[in-house]
Amino acid sequence: MASVSADDVRDVINVTSAEVPDVKVLKMIKRAEVTLELETNREIDSGNCTDAEKEFVTVLAAVYAICYLTGGSAVGLSFSVGDQNVSVLSKAPPLDVLQTELERMLKKLRGQALKRV
Numbered sequence: 001m002a003s004v005s006a007d008d009v010r011d012v013i014n015v016t017s018a019e020v021p022d023v024k025v026l027k028m029i030k031r032a033e034v035t036l037e038l039e040t041n042r043e044i045d046s047g048n049c050t051d052a053e054k055e056f057v058t059v060l061a062a063v064y065a066i067c068y069l070t071g072g073s074a075v076g077l078s079f080s081v082g083d084q085n086v087s088v089l090s091k092a093p094p095l096d097v098l099q100t101e102l103e104r105m106l107k108k109l110r111g112q113a114l115k116r117v
Contacts, residue, residue, distance in 0.1 A: 002054035004029050004046040004061070012062035012098075014091035020065050028068070032060035040109050056105045063098050 006025035010016065033046040036056055046057050067074040 001048045002051050004054050004057045008058045009061040028061040028064040032057040059098055059102055
């Protein structure tokens with residue numbers, strides 16, 4: 001089983017703990033975990049999850065971190081990015097790439113949930 005860490009999330013968008021502190025990232029991980037629970041209708045533990053669940057929670061929490069850094073907002077799978085000229089994000093992957101990846105993973109995770117029923 002896998003576990004999502006704050007460093008995993010920051011690694012997706014190439015930022016440091018000085019730019020997004022652990023306390024913030026851990027809240028983002030929890031929000032992403034709850035979102036995945038709502039989307040798949042099953043209980044998720046980001047501290048003890050499958051590799052696929054870890055990847056989804058990590059990437060969604062990274063999107064939340066981008067919103068945090070840019071002054072944007074995020075609720076569930078809906079998010080808006082504020083000022084995209086934030087220099088700290090110069091090495092981060094484009095938001096649309098992350099969003100496409102989330103949609104692809106969620107489709108597969110929803111399929112797994114249906115198979116378990």
